[in-house]
Amino acid sequence: METLETRELRYFLAVAEELHFGRAAQRLGMAQPPLSRAVQQLERRLGVRLLERDRRGVALTDAGEMLLHEGRAALDAVTAAARRTSRAGATDGTGARRNRLVLAVKAAASHELLHKLLDAYAAEPGAVEVEVLPSGTCEQGEMLRDGRADVALMHTPFNSLAGFDSEELLTEGQIAVLPAGHPLAARASLSLAEVTDVTDLPLARWSHDGTYPPGPGPEIHDQTQLAQLIALGRTVAVFPDSARAWLWSDHAAVPLTDAPPVVTHIVWPAHSRSLPLATLIRTATRL
Amino acid sequence: METLETRELRYFLAVAEELHFGRAAQRLGMAQPPLSRAVQQLERRLGVRLLERDRRGVALTDAGEMLLHEGRAALDAVTAAARRTSRAGATDGTGARRNRLVLAVKAAASHELLHKLLDAYAAEPGAVEVEVLPSGTCEQGEMLRDGRADVALMHTPFNSLAGFDSEELLTEGQIAVLPAGHPLAARASLSLAEVTDVTDLPLARWSHDGTYPPGPGPEIHDQTQLAQLIALGRTVAVFPDSARAWLWSDHAAVPLTDAPPVVTHIVWPAHSRSLPLATLIRTATRL
C-alpha cells in the first residue's frame, strides 16, 4: 500500500498552512508547478481529495484537515527521531561519547526546584550532562514532541500533559505581584476577581509568536519587562508562589485565595527508554 | 538540516531488526547493495554511526538503538496519518461521505460493556458508524499508534496506557476458571498463589507472534481452545469477572481474593480532535 514520504508530508503541510500554492512553494524554496504535481500525486496515492481548489485560493477538505493534524504529529515524530539519534551519537572534541539529556524549562520558573533537581541528579551514579533548554512561554510540549528536548518541567494548568508520561513534583499556590505602593498591596489576601478587576492595573498581554491578544494591558515578551512595568505601577501579574524568589523591592506579593494551584510536573515522551532519563525521573520524584 | 525520508527509516528499521543486510534487503524486496548504500547515506546525513559492521553480521550502536525506538514510533505516526486520512475521505458506493470510527477491542472481552456503549452511542445525535476491530491479545496500543484504530478499550494492568489519553469505565475483580470437577472448584475463593501452584493444571501459554514463552502449560492462540482445555481438565485460567458471560457448563468460576482488579478504559491518541470521537468518549464515561 502507500508509503507517504516525509517530503510529501512537508509539501502538503506547507500548502495546508498557507492555503496558497505559490506562497507554499516559496516557503519551501521551490517552484509552484512541481508542488502542485506532488500534492496531486499524494491525493491519488491516498485515494482522497485533500484540497478544494477554487479559482482564487484553496480550502481544506475533511480529509485534508485530518492529514494536517496527523501529519504534523508524524512529522514531529520523524524530526524527533533524527534529532535524538544524532544527539545519541554525538561526541565531544576528544571523541568520547557525550550523552546529554536536554531538559526544557519555562524561562524563569522554579529556580529553586530546578537547582535541587540538578544537584541531586549530578550526585547520582551514571548521571550524564544535563543541558537546560529555556523554552518560550508554553512550548515545552512541542519541544518534547519534535525531539529538541528529552524531558521537561511543566506547570498545570498552563501546560497540557496530554500524550506524555509525567510525575507530580510540587504544588504551590499563586500570588498577585503588585506595585509596592498600591492600595491592594496592603491586603493579606486577594481573590482572582479582585485582581483582574483593578482598572488602573490592566493585566499585561504576552506575545504569542509575534501577535498579542486584544485588551487594554501593555504588550510584553519578557519577564524583566513585566517586572519593570509592575515596579512602575503600570500593571499587575499573577504568579506561582516560587516567583517570590525574583521579586524586587518595589514589588509586593499578596496570596490569592481562589487561584487554581500550580502543579509542577516532570514530563517525558511516553515511549522513552533511556537509563539516564529514568535516573533523572527517579531523582526528581524523590526530592 | 537533515530530512530523514520515511524510505530511509524503513530501510534502517529492516536492517536493525534483522541485523543482516541480506535478509533485510530480501524483506524489503530489493537488492543488498542499494540498501547498504542507503544506510551509509543515512549515517552520513545524521553524522552518526548507527551500525557496527562486523565481518559476520551487524550490531546496533547506542545511536542505532535510539533510532530503532524513535524511528518505529515515527514510522507508526506516518502510517497512522496516511490511514486516518484515507479513512476520513472514504465514501460509500453512493458517493456519500462515510465517516467511520474504528474501535479496537480485545477479542472476547467486555461484551456487556461494549454492547451498552455501542447502543448508547448510536442513539447520540451526530453518531457515525462504529467499526469494531477485534484485536489480538494485547495489540490495541499498536493499533492506535499506527492508525488502524481511532479508539480502543483497554484493560489495565494488561495494557499500558502510556502515551494515550484515557478515561476509566469499569473496575472488576478476577476469577479463576477451573474444570467443573476439580477439587478447587468447590472453594468459595482462592488466592493467586493457590491457582498458579496447582501442578496438575499448568497455566496455558499464549502465542506471541508465533512463539510461545517457555513453561509446562499447553500452547494456545485462541480463547475457544483455552475454554476447551479447561473443560477437559487440562488447565486453569484467570479472567476478569465479566468472563462469566461465556463460561460453559463444564467450567467453574471461583473469585480470586488477591488478584489485582482489572480496570477497563476507553483510550485514544492524545492529539485526537474529532467530534464523533469526543461524542463516543462522552457517551462512554456517562454509562
Add this chain to the structure above:
DNA sequence: GCCGGTGATACCCGCCGGGTATCACAGGAC
C-alpha cells in the same frame, strides 16, 4: 588452501523530482 558468506564498491540505467514556459480560467476595473 579453498570455499561460503558477510558487507562494500563500481558501474550503469531509467525514473522521477525539480526547473521554465505556458495555459485556462475567473474576477475586477473601466
Add this chain to the structure above:
DNA sequence: GTCCTGTGATACCCGGCGGGTATCACCGGC
C-alpha cells in the same frame, strides 16, 4: 464588452539519484 491580474494546472526537459547486476575484500571454518 476588453483588458489585466492572479490563481492553479499542464507540457516539456534535464539531471540526479534510487535501484539493479557484477564484483571485490575480508574472514572463519572444514
